[in-house]
Amino acid sequence: MGDISISNGDHHAAAVGVQRKxxxxxxxxxxxxxxxxxxxxxxxxxxxxxxxxxxxxxxxxxxxxxxxxxxxxxEIDEFIYHESLVHPALLNHPSPKTIFIMGGGEGCKRREILRHWAVEKVIMCDIDEEVVDFCKSHLVVNKEAFYDPRLELIINDARAELERREEVYDVIIGDLADPIEGGPCYQLYTKSFYEFVVKPRLKHGGIFVTQAGPAGIFSHTEVFSCIYNTLRQVFKYVVPYSAHIPSYADTWGWVMASDSPFTLSADELDLRIKQRIKGENRYLDGKTFTSSSTLSKAVRKSLDNETHVYTEGNARFIYGHGSAYKQQH
Amino acid sequence: MGDISISNGDHHAAAVGVQRKxxxxxxxxxxxxxxxxxxxxxxxxxxxxxxxxxxxxxxxxxxxxxxxxxxxxxEIDEFIYHESLVHPALLNHPSPKTIFIMGGGEGCKRREILRHWAVEKVIMCDIDEEVVDFCKSHLVVNKEAFYDPRLELIINDARAELERREEVYDVIIGDLADPIEGGPCYQLYTKSFYEFVVKPRLKHGGIFVTQAGPAGIFSHTEVFSCIYNTLRQVFKYVVPYSAHIPSYADTWGWVMASDSPFTLSADELDLRIKQRIKGENRYLDGKTFTSSSTLSKAVRKSLDNETHVYTEGNARFIYGHGSAYKQQH
Amino acid sequence: MGDISISNGDHHAAAVGVQRKxxxxxxxxxxxxxxxxxxxxxxxxxxxxxxxxxxxxxxxxxxxxxxxxxxxxxEIDEFIYHESLVHPALLNHPSPKTIFIMGGGEGCKRREILRHWAVEKVIMCDIDEEVVDFCKSHLVVNKEAFYDPRLELIINDARAELERREEVYDVIIGDLADPIEGGPCYQLYTKSFYEFVVKPRLKHGGIFVTQAGPAGIFSHTEVFSCIYNTLRQVFKYVVPYSAHIPSYADTWGWVMASDSPFTLSADELDLRIKQRIKGENRYLDGKTFTSSSTLSKAVRKSLDNETHVYTEGNARFIYGHGSAYKQQH
Amino acid sequence: MGDISISNGDHHAAAVGVQRKxxxxxxxxxxxxxxxxxxxxxxxxxxxxxxxxxxxxxxxxxxxxxxxxxxxxxEIDEFIYHESLVHPALLNHPSPKTIFIMGGGEGCKRREILRHWAVEKVIMCDIDEEVVDFCKSHLVVNKEAFYDPRLELIINDARAELERREEVYDVIIGDLADPIEGGPCYQLYTKSFYEFVVKPRLKHGGIFVTQAGPAGIFSHTEVFSCIYNTLRQVFKYVVPYSAHIPSYADTWGWVMASDSPFTLSADELDLRIKQRIKGENRYLDGKTFTSSSTLSKAVRKSLDNETHVYTEGNARFIYGHGSAYKQQH
CATH class of the missing domain: 2.30.140.10 (Spermidine synthase, tetramerisation domain)
Known part of the structure; x- marks a missing residue:
């Protein structure tokens, strides 16, 4: 009577077979x-x-x-985002010892940064203590990074913290929410912020890198092209790059900027990865970065032609925003 | 800077406002x-x-x-189902002392039955021990019912158990899965099961009641009308009734059957509820049952005209069933 | 090679088999x-x-x-709604010759009303000409009703129209949107509207009936109980009733009101249906109305205890409403 | 009374405001x-x-x-797919005069091919006449391509058609459904098909290109790596490449193969685009192809290590397939 199965369960139980999610x-x-x-x-x-x-x-x-x-x-594809955010800047820097991260509560950035032998000090500044604690408790995979002695965690607004500090950094990493409506977030993407807050806190030869929103063939016009264009008003050398992240259902963008040129070939990048990074990258190597930083025709064209610059009174936003946005626009 | 909110969270956080589920x-x-x-x-x-x-x-x-x-x-509307399944039969019986439940692992039936002062013994027979244990652990609300000394819990196939037993009951309650394809479940809805297994286990004046599937204006033809018609081949008096259950997105049906007539008026039902049931019903009273057992024109017509009788070789099924069903029909 | 099927279609075509919707x-x-x-x-x-x-x-x-x-x-279940809205009031009236419908653009009300031999004149008043035209063009099933010579169609606000008119009616039917936020719609559900606009336009013995929103075991507290309670401030005899409508995923409510008593038994209702209505009802007959107008314990209790009365400055709303609602409350 | 809006519509109309899709x-x-x-x-x-x-x-x-x-x-992103499928092969060929397309009923391939001045003859072979007719009637944008005199449309199985023909082609394009279970489709992706059917129909210096399924960081192991590995058993030079297509929610792959080497630089590709193609590409240019054909570390590694070769008795499938698949694997 092995197949009696559901004869004696409760009312309206379903049939056997492939179960729908x-x-x-x-x-x-x-x-x-x-x-x-x-x-x-x-x-x-x-x-x-x-x-x-x-x-x-x-x-x-x-x-x-x-x-x-x-x-x-x-879990399964955050390595694409985090290797892309962290390694190109640190590898292009001759000797990245001190790093400042704006945002980044969930810990994966730190994990990637601390894999670099050269790194001596990482300041992570996130405004939301509860998110940081939540991630510390629940994201087991990054736990180690939370306890590395090189890491100093600050709970504060990133702008206020950078303004208050006098020391300078080799690399500053922006892992902030996209510039969206209804909050001063876009203030951390403006020309004046880059010029008067970020750049003064970079050492000579220092590199700034930021996540830069969706960078797909259509979605790159939301914020990616403007972040790129804003940064090229402030820095001599600016490199936009992108990668498809399956869980985002889109290609994502980052922009790296400096007053020193980016000159590494794919092979030189591979060599530095070998020499400087503990363990093996899953996503990023020299050829991958060549591909990532060679944008497609349509995206290159938009970026070249972008004229919008983020200023305090003037922002462009991504999807997800309510009435205030509509009233303004 | 109280409204800085998401300026310092992680990448692509959404705007404030009414959050979508x-x-x-x-x-x-x-x-x-x-x-x-x-x-x-x-x-x-x-x-x-x-x-x-x-x-x-x-x-x-x-x-x-x-x-x-x-x-x-x-949680919020199981009382409609369970009061409807249990109380009409127990209240129409002059003195319901011994009850046999086929199925009913999740415990709400027992809770309702054990509210009747008259009840001395409840045999609950469910084939799936794990479901019973799962409900015992997780459905706190029914916990009490699991430990009432009047309750005896049997893990077995309901048909086998009824065939094996010699004692007879005042009320037998069927809380089984709908008659569906691919398993022998419909065997617990057939004329021969009712005639040769259920009826012999009822005392003189005993009542049988079963859940009877969806009973909506269209859905009642799936199984409700056939269960009704099958029971009226076997019992002298058969009462179909129904109630809308919000979480099922449908009206649900039950059928009550006996060889003794059902004669209680709404007022008599109310009186018995007062005298016999501990605590207050949330759903069922005399008028409610009058309404429930007065079916709408379309449903009454279908039930009157139904000719299908469940037999071992011949079943009608509800939705949810695969290839075997399609090949047969 | 009959089964080569998709070998030569386009890229990433799916497998054969039961196709998902x-x-x-x-x-x-x-x-x-x-x-x-x-x-x-x-x-x-x-x-x-x-x-x-x-x-x-x-x-x-x-x-x-x-x-x-x-x-x-x-299409498949509008008959439940429309037979319930129209026939109880017309059948309870001794001789329903003139009818005024507020709303009802889509035409099914008229179809039901015009089935009554006694009806001599139907005024239908809907504010939205485009909806009326849309339904006239696209809802073939009701086309006939649009061209019956007894029908007069007015495009106007129902309140303004009733205030402007001097003639009186045997039956007034409210088929308006539920009382919701953000518009004056609830003004057509207020005590003063019923008292000073509707009632004066009813002949002696006249009957008012209105759709009254969801009437499920939980949902009836949204507007059904308040409409009922508001009407009983104005009319001597008020009958709430309800029916499960599958496509609404809920039980729906109507309230019928008059200063003359409703005294028809189920059998008398059946007799009048036979004598007065052309063709056969699919849903409504005497027993169905007995069941519909006998509400369940929980709903009866709520209705009895309802104290809220709709007034101009004071409304209760159903789900689906935006910012204005939130600002007010 | 401009805002009376829905006061006079039908029952339960919703509030004004942002309407949900x-x-x-x-x-x-x-x-x-x-x-x-x-x-x-x-x-x-x-x-x-x-x-x-x-x-x-x-x-x-x-x-x-x-x-x-x-x-x-x-509509909005098919150009990525079709420019990627058609142009790299035609541009790498010194003089692409005759083209054979397997599949491609919907017409976009032809549109791209016919933009090449050099092309003299395009044979398109699709098994499904109704799909071809459907697209001809409904996809206005490609209509022109259906009436170009250089185009010959054949309704037949592509394998049968290639086997039957004696002429040879400069470029053969495979735009077939992915190799999936339950049909012989994978037969058009097998080593023997490439070796004994496709290759003999290529002129000296001819190029074969095929769509090759999803090529995302995880999804490329479904069929992309195997198609690549199967082709490198048969051709001396094999180039896999990929592009993110927003409407597919994935990165897509193609593989181009020949016995003549692919030697064009990005600049040479750009030059040929200018010289040979009517109108301007929206997606593909020299740098875009450099990026597309430089796969990321993880994907390159999988492709290098892939050992599976499609043979008649041995296939690997993409998602969308039933029981037969599960039994085999």
Whole structure:
């Protein structure tokens, strides 16, 4: 009577067979576009003073950190984002000893930075203590990075912290929310911020790198091209690059900037990776960076032609914003 | 700088404002119809030898037990189902002392039955020990019912158990899965089962009641009308009744049958509720049952005209079934 | 080589087999609850001065009229709504010759009313000419009703029209949007509207009936109980009743009111249906109305205890409303 | 009374304000991953002997051709796919006069090919006449290409057609469905097909190019690496390349193969584009192809290490396939 199966269960139980997924995480990439992951479980939900936080366990992308309803990083492909954010700048610097990170509460940046033998000191400055604590408790994979003695964690607004400090850094990394409406966030993407706050805190030969929003063939006009154009008003050498990140359902962008030229060939980059980084990169090597920093025709053209510069009174935003935005525009 | 909010979070965080729900439970009511609840959390998932089990915490309906991808009962409206299944039969019986329940692992039936002062013994027979244990651990609300000394819990196939026993009962309650394809479940809805297994185990004046599937204006033809018609081949008096259950997105049906007539008026039913049941019903009273057992024109007509009788070789099924079904029909 | 099938189609075509539904209509019943129908096609979309209009062809419910993102009526079960709205009032009236309908652009009300032999004149007053025209063009099933010589169609605000007119009616039917935020719609549900606009336009013995929003075991507290309570401040005899409508995923409510008593038994209602209505009802007969107007314990209790009365400065709303609502409350 | 808006519409109309999208196209990219587009309309649905066909009008991606529930090409980004499939091969060939396309019913390939001044003859061979006719009628943008005198359209299985023909071609293009389970489609991706059917039909110096399935950082192991590895068993020079296509929610792959070396630099490619192609490419130029054909570390590694070769008895499949697949693997 092995196949009696559901004869004696409760009312309206379903038939045998391939079971459909029933629990889903759903994100509105844009108003007209949704991206949905089957859910294994909802590990934690919480809210800080600033943001709603969720840690989900998803079937396609593993554990996923969601802040204010937007996927921040997913277990199986965060290495693409974080290797791309951290390594090109540190490898192009002749000797990256001191690093300042704006944002970056969830810890993966630190993990990548601390893999560099040369690094002596990392200041991480995030405004949201609860997110930092949440990630420290729940994202086991990055735990080590939280306890490395080279790391100093500051809870403060990044701008205020940089303005207050007098020391200078080899590399400054911006891992901030995209410039969006309704908060002063875009103030951390403006020409004056780069010119009067960031640049003075870079040592001679120092490099600034920032995440720069979606960089797909259509989506790069949202903020990527403007961040690029704003940075080239302030720095002599500016390198935009991008990579497809499956869990974001898009190609993502970063921009690296300095007053010293970026001259490494793919082979030289590979050599520095070997000499300077503990363990092996999963995503980034010389050829990968060549490909990432060679943008497609359409994107190159837009970037060349971009005239918008972020200033305090003048910002361009990505999708996800309410009434204030509509009233302004 | 109180409103700096997300300036210093991580990349691509969303704007403030009304947050869209991002985690959902989704059920296919039919192939072309879905019913989706925002999720607070996924409390437990498991699998027994027979079925997949999930306990969800949903926003619209509270905690929800899902078996094989189908909602079984939801915290905020299970009282409608369970009061409807249990009380009409027990109240119509002059003195319901011994009760046999087929199925009913999740415990709400027992809770309702044990509210009757007259009840001396309840045999609950469910084939799936793991579901019973799962519910015992996780459905706090019904815990008490699991430990009432009047309750005897048997893990066995309900048919085998009834065939094996010699004692007779005042009321037998069928809380089994709907008659579906691919398993012998419909064997617990056949004329021969009712005639040769159930009826002999009823005392003189005994009452049988069973859940009878969806009973909506269209959905009642799936199994409700056939269960009704099958029972009226076997019992002299048969009463079909129904109630809208919000979490099922449908009206649900039950059928009560006996060889003694059902003669209680609404007022007499109310009196018996007062005299016999501990605590107060939330759903069922005399008028409610009058309404429930007065079916609408379309449904009454279908039931009157139904000619199908469940036999071993001949069943009608509800939605949710694959290739075997299609090949047969 | 008969089964070569997709060897020569285009790139990434899918496998053979049961095809998943890919086009869906999705409605947010509440913020946390969605109801989704597989789509055959989107027949028409449009927008009037007042509302967005869509005519969809859905797999589970046939053609469906959607206004402002909310299902209004679906081909396969609109008869439940429309027979319930129209027939109880007309049948309870001794001789319903003149009828005034507020709203009702899509035509099904008229169809039902015009089935009554006794009816001599029907004034239908809808504010939205485009919706009326849209329905006239696209809802073939009701076309006949649009051309019946007894029908007079007025494009105006119902309140203004009733105030302007001097004639009186046997039956007035309210088929207006639920009392919702952001417009004066709730003004057509207030005590003063009923007292000073509707009642004076009823002949002696006249009957007023209105749709009254969701009437489910939980949802009836949204507006149903308040509409009921407001009407009983104005009329001597008030009868609330309800029916489950599958395509609404809920039980729906209506309230009928008069200063003459409602005394028909189920059998008398059946007799009048036979004598007075052309063709056969699909849903409503005497027993059905007995059941519909016998509310369940929980709903009866709420209605008895309801103290809220709609006045101009004081309304209660159903789900689906934006910023104005939030600012007010 | 301008704002009376919905006071006089039909029952339960919703509030004014930002309207939620209610009609959606939903695709299961994988079992656990969904990609959903808001729908403007369903333009056409049909079914051929081989496949189900839908032409949708979507909000994020414009008109979209869906075959068997899988998006084939979307108006706003099909140029990425089609420029990538066609131009690298034609540009690398010294003088591409005769072209054979396997598949490609929807017409965009032809449009791209016919932009090359050098091309004298294009044979397009698709098995599904109805799809070809459907696209001819409904995809206005490609209409011109259907009537170019250089084009010859054959309705036949591509393998049979190539085997039957004696002439040889400069370029053969494979735009076939991915090698999937349940049909002989993978036979058009096998080593023996490439060796004994395709290669003999190439002129000396001829080039073969094929779409090669998803090529994302994880998805490239589904079929891309195997198609690459199979082709390098047969041809001396094999170039895999990829591009992110937004409407596919993935990076897509192609493989180009020949017995003559591919030696064009980015600048030479740009020069040939200028000289040989009518109009301007939107996506492809020299630098874009450099980037596309420089795969990331993880993908390069997988391709280098791939050992699987498609043979008649031995295939690897992409997502979308039922029980037969699971039994085999």
């Amino acid at each position: 029933s629990c889903w995480y759903e994100e509105e990439i844009e108003e007209n576009l949704r991206w949905c992951f089957a859910l294994k479980s909802i590990l934690h939900t919480g809210a800080s003073q600033y943001q709603d936080i969720q840690l989900l366990d998803t079937k396609p992308f593993g554990k996923a950190l969601v802040i204010d309803g937007k996927l921040q990083s997913a | 991002s985690c959902w439970y989704e059920e296919e009511i039919e192939e072309n119809l879905r019913w989706c609840f925002a999720l607070k959390s996924i409390l437990h998932t498991g699998a027994s030898q027979y079925q997949d089990i999930q306990l969800l915490d949903t926003k619209p309906f509270g905690k929800a037990l899902v078996i094989d991808g189908k909602l079984q009962s939801a | 890919s086009c869906w209509y999705e409605e947010e019943i509440e913020e946390n609850l969605r109801w989704c129908f597989a789509l055959k096609s989107i027949l028409h979309t449009g927008a009037s001065q007042y509302q967005d209009i869509q005519l969809l062809d859905t797999k589970p419910f046939g053609k469906a009229l959607v206004i402002d993102g909310k299902l209004q009526s679906a | 209610s009609c959606w196209y939903e695709e299961e990219i994988e079992e656990n991953l969904r990609w959903c587009f808001a729908l403007k309309s369903i333009l056409h649905t049909g079914a051929s002997q081989y496949q189900d066909i839908q032409l949708l009008d979507t909000k994020p991606f414009g008109k979209a051709l869906v075959i068997d529930g899988k998006l084939q090409s979307a």
